Amino acid sequence: MSASPSAPLSSPGSRPIVIDCDPGVDDAIAILLALASPELDVRGITTVAGNVGVERTSRNALQIAELAGRPDIPVFAGCHRPLVVAPIGGQFHGESGLGPLMLPEPSRQIQPPHAVSFFIEILEDALARTRPITLCTLGPMTNIAVLLRVRPDLIPGIERILSMGGAYVEAGNRTMTSEFNILADPHAASIVFSSGIAITSLALDATHQAMATPERAAAVQQGLGGPVGAAVKTLLAHWDRNDPRRYGSRGGPMHDPLVIAALLRPELFETRKARVFVEHSSALCLGQTVADWYGKSGETPNVDIVTRVDADGFFALLGERLARYGLREAS
Template identity: 50%
Template structure:
């Protein structure tokens, strides 16, 4: 018999956010993944709410044992920009969850990331970044040795053809802290990027939304409620048949990379221009001689993605 494959060890760095919450649930429903910790960062909503929301989602999934660490309350060099206009004032509008009983850890997220990466064998920890990259950049700056120890960083952020969703040139996660993104993209860690080009193809159509509600579980009802609120913004903005489900694409890529296609390209982050701050300058066509530093995903099998997501969430009660 072939030897059993050990679960991939991951840390989820996040700013929940309804789509972040669904990504966390997908990870916790997947035996191929071992979530070492959740580290919260300010982004979609301020830090006090992202830490609260992360714990609510853990308890919804029956994982009150999972450590949740508070991270950076603002970007490296700029005032915080948030997205209550998308996610609501709580960040998880659309479904009311009880106040969590599980504690918030005392250890700062940056120190937790460093400690976990150093404690595990080299090349075994993957960072899953669902929000602004402030915590991860701070960890790389504080402990440069972890760059060689990390297996991978997989992040939702940026765009090429789709360009921007918070400005004409920039995607929200990168825009909030472009200096942090510049650190991460330049760290030399194997990097996979799930940009708007692919996440805008993961649309929450009415049938897919109904499939979550039909799970007939507390998780299914929460997800259906969250997404019913969350997608209204993008439906109105883009006139599409549903809102895009961004952050679960990060976890789905780890679970089923064959659902996705992309290219190894060079990606640079614009930090100085007022007009294009936070732009991911993606050399999709190879027109420069800059060395590729990221696998930039451009397409996905949306039906396969939603089948995977729905089937995994069904395992949670």
């Protein structure tokens, strides 16, 4: 599905989604990708403490929605800390969460209700309309876990969760075994993964295949213009890890945007089913996601784990969609 530069970036036939996030450099690019895609109807953005505190992630979400020309997208602040463990904070996003990117003050402020209350409202409506919601989780799963604890009857209102988090074959990016989003609230992740909801997991195994190398970043930037283009250029430049020993090249892995791309272009991804367990009691392996690939646990597979990514296809999609902002501003 495509849209002319002046067409609205969503339509009545779009897939309804909610983005639960902790913006975050790569969260910001993911939100911009979603809001540029008419196939998706972003019903709201919910925020959680993760890369930075929830006050800052909420402000960042408001600023990104305004940058995208979508101040109508509601933003709801969620949980201010993990369920059990102490907050750990992100390492690569800077004090603001958006690296060196400076955006104007948002024209709106966060309003009630709490993110979990918003989930209850939208899922009750989804059940009444028999049109379930897809949840895209780009940060710690605290909000979703609280929702599942207080209103498990609303699970049928969730079509699927697409989650950026975990590490199965790859080593962790925050500890030897664990990826940041899961480590930040392993108890919440355990609740979500054991909920019975259909889940697609985009872990480091997938995201490390989608490196924004200098060549790919330059190709994406060629079609960009206007304030969104300038912001994306700043974000991509900041995201270069400059660690070829770890990643095989310069650049940074496009973690969160892959979640949105998996909705838009599922043919770019290969998955494998497995039972997933989350370690939440070991000091050494806290936050580790363990995949039972061969049925050793005797439990039914519960997650579609992304194992392969067409990286060139993904970056082509990213560049094409982000370029729409410049086209719209020029029209």
